[in-house]
Amino acid sequence: MAAVFLSLPSAPNLPLTARVHAVPRGVFVARASARAPTITAMSEATDAETGGRGRRKMPHVLTVAGSDSGAGAGIQADIKACGALGVYCSSVITAVTAQNTVGVQGVHPVPEEFVAEQLRSVLSDMEVDVVKTGMLPSVGVVKVLCHSLKDFPVRALVVDPVMVSTSGDILSEPSTLAGYRNELFAMADIVTPNLKEASALLGGVSVRTVADMCSAAKSIHNLGPRYVLVKGGDFSDSSDAIDILFDGEECHELYGARIKTRNTHGTGCTLASCIAAELAKGTPMLQAVQAAKAFVETALNYSKDIVMGSGPQGPFDHLFRLKSQNYNVGQKLQFDANDLFLYAVTDSGMNKKWGRSITDAVKASIEGGATIIQLREKDAETRNFVEAAMACMEICRSHGVPLLINDRVDVALACDADGVHVGQSDMPARVVRRLLGPRKIIGVSCKTPAQAEQAWIDGADYIGCGGVFPTTTKENNLTVGLNGLKAVCLASKLPVVAIGGIGPGNARSVMEIGVPNLKGVAVVSALFDRESIVSEAQRLRSALMDASSRARLSV
Ligand SMILES: Nc1ncnc2c1ncn2[C@@H]1O[C@H](COP(=O)(O)OP(=O)(O)OP(=O)(O)O)[C@@H](O)[C@H]1O
Ligand SMILES: Cc1ncc(CO)c(N)n1
Numbered sequence: 001m002a003a004v005f006l007s008l009p010s011a012p013n014l015p016l017t018a019r020v021h022a023v024p025r026g027v028f029v030a031r032a033s034a035r036a037p038t039i040t041a042m043s044e045a046t047d048a049e050t051g052g053r054g055r056r057k058m059p060h061v062l063t064v065a066g067s068d069s070g071a072g073a074g075i076q077a078d079i080k081a082c083g084a085l086g087v088y089c090s091s092v093i094t095a096v097t098a099q100n101t102v103g104v105q106g107v108h109p110v111p112e113e114f115v116a117e118q119l120r121s122v123l124s125d126m127e128v129d130v131v132k133t134g135m136l137p138s139v140g141v142v143k144v145l146c147h148s149l150k151d152f153p154v155r156a157l158v159v160d161p162v163m164v165s166t167s168g169d170i171l172s173e174p175s176t177l178a179g180y181r182n183e184l185f186a187m188a189d190i191v192t193p194n195l196k197e198a199s200a201l202l203g204g205v206s207v208r209t210v211a212d213m214c215s216a217a218k219s220i221h222n223l224g225p226r227y228v229l230v231k232g233g234d235f236s237d238s239s240d241a242i243d244i245l246f247d248g249e250e251c252h253e254l255y256g257a258r259i260k261t262r263n264t265h266g267t268g269c270t271l272a273s274c275i276a277a278e279l280a281k282g283t284p285m286l287q288a289v290q291a292a293k294a295f296v297e298t299a300l301n302y303s304k305d306i307v308m309g310s311g312p313q314g315p316f317d318h319l320f321r322l323k324s325q326n327y328n329v330g331q332k333l334q335f336d337a338n339d340l341f342l343y344a345v346t347d348s349g350m351n352k353k354w355g356r357s358i359t360d361a362v363k364a365s366i367e368g369g370a371t372i373i374q375l376r377e378k379d380a381e382t383r384n385f386v387e388a389a390m391a392c393m394e395i396c397r398s399h400g401v402p403l404l405i406n407d408r409v410d411v412a413l414a415c416d417a418d419g420v421h422v423g424q425s426d427m428p429a430r431v432v433r434r435l436l437g438p439r440k441i442i443g444v445s446c447k448t449p450a451q452a453e454q455a456w457i458d459g460a461d462y463i464g465c466g467g468v469f470p471t472t473t474k475e476n477n478l479t480v481g482l483n484g485l486k487a488v489c490l491a492s493k494l495p496v497v498a499i500g501g502i503g504p505g506n507a508r509s510v511m512e513i514g515v516p517n518l519k520g521v522a523v524v525s526a527l528f529d530r531e532s533i534v535s536e537a538q539r540l541r542s543a544l545m546d547a548s549s550r551a552r553l554s555v
């Protein structure tokens with residue numbers, strides 16, 4: 001039983017007022033069959049209460065974990081991480097620890113029956129989407145949790161098999177290992193051991209290299225979870241933070257920058273909570289893991305100089321976005337791939353030829369229907385480019401059209417653009433991601449399936465594929481043709497925009513290659529090397545609309 005389970009959990013409000021312990025189990029077991037009708041009934045009631053404005057469901061993660069008095073890890077990290085990602089987090093506490101930056105001074109497990117009671121309270125009432133587990137101090141608690149999840153299924157289960165703190169203190173009985181291996185893992189969508197935990201789960205095998213991580217991930221996958229993420233935070237002599245994700249078929253090497261800081265207490269709890277939060281929002285697993293990793297890296301970077309406590313491992317600040325303009329202002333919550341529909345790439349040479357300012361070119365392309373703009377200024381002075389980019393940003397924001405900058409991450413940062421587009425010889429997308437943070441849009445030009453796979457691993461949001469047809473805009477540009485475009489689309493999970501020699505006359509033939517992730521066409525000369533940008537954009541738009549309505553009709 002891998003994915004835990006599609007139906008949204010819910011049950012009627014139970015009379016849970018001021019009781020201490022022991023609620024009869026049978027009451028809760030019986031709820032399962034009443035689940036679907038209950039949701040409808042609750043929606044109607046709440047619609048009436050909100051005066052018809054509709055019911056807003058908040059994504060909800062339940063963390064089942066231990067309390068860390070120092071609040072860097074455990075329940076406290078989980079609540080902060082979910083909160084930072086806009087997700088509600090309820091908490092079932094399995095143990096209370098006395099803990100600080102020096103280590104763990106004491107552990108006080110919560111009685112198993114009371115863990116069960118907390119689980120019933122939350123799961124029976126509060127529409128949990130995803131359960132995330134952290135410190136489960138005994139095999140008894142693992143069993144209690146498995147029972148609860150069978151009674152109250154949720155959409156996904158994230159298991160962080162916490163065993164030992166970084167300070168070396170034991171956080172779960174050795175017998176818990178058997179509970180994980182024999183019961184909980186089979187219900188898990190993802191399990192996230194660190195190097196030592198991966199080794200312990202496999203009877204002490206050595207996990208010291210990336211190849212070891214990959215084979216450990218495969219062996220743990222045999223215990224039942226759908227995905228395994230072996231975390232490499234403990235590879236402290238590497239300049240990268242490398243994690244390995246095994247999806248049942250392939251091992252993906254996920255690279256991030258290793259932040260030089262002592263403030264890494266709770267990275268594992270935070271990572272697993274962010275994965276859970278993203279899954280609760282509906283993000284697919286692979287992207288959820290990437291977003292979580294980017295969050296940890298950005299939080300560590302923001303917090304690297306914080307001084308708290310005298311011990312070797314300090315906490316970091318999960319709520320950095322509330323405090324830092326860099327990580328917050330004007331950011332899109334999620335990239336909308338449909339924005340790639342009519343993608344206008346400005347060209348400084350062409351603007352010069354037609355005597356246009358870059359802002360006039362941008363205004364006209366938006367007026368004609370462009371859905372995203374990229375500024376490609378190969379020969380502008382930096383100061384002029386930044387000024388023009390700021391002016392274009394204002395125009396684009398006021399029309400709700402995203403603006404990307406070609407190649408120049410510094411210019412994108414300076415004008416707070418929505419993102420950057422890079423080619424194969426520009427800065428690697430994963431470095432761009434590190435500089436721009438998790439929420440900006442990153443596009444990568446790719447000609448081959450291998451480049452497309454790398455773009456995804458590096459955390460890109462979309463692929464630009466071409467030149468599809470021969471073009472004069474780029475010298476010595478290899479043409480991939482419609483077949484090359486199709487091969488890249490089929491090989492990638494990312495949305496693709498086609499580029500190179502495309503205009504109103506051939507846009508339809510491009511869109512008709514019939515792959516769902518081809519989202520639009522990007523054009524340079526078809527708009528900017530023409531007398532009227534507005535009317536050329538309109539012609540192109542109607543050719544694209546025509547192609548998409550035909551595609552819909554033929555489905
Ligand atoms: N210094 C660092 N810079 C960047 N990323 C890091 C760093 N340390 C850890 N990470 C990342 O944090 C995530 C958690 O990995 P880690 O191996 O630290 O987990 P853990 O040992 O379970 O953490 P903890 O037990 O301290 O909560 C991984 O994605 C890892 O790559
Ligand atoms: C309560 C708790 N959970 C997890 C960890 C692992 O970081 C910790 N140190 N403390």
Ligand SMILES: [Mg+2]
Nearest residue numbers: 162194268269
């Ligand atoms: Mg851990």
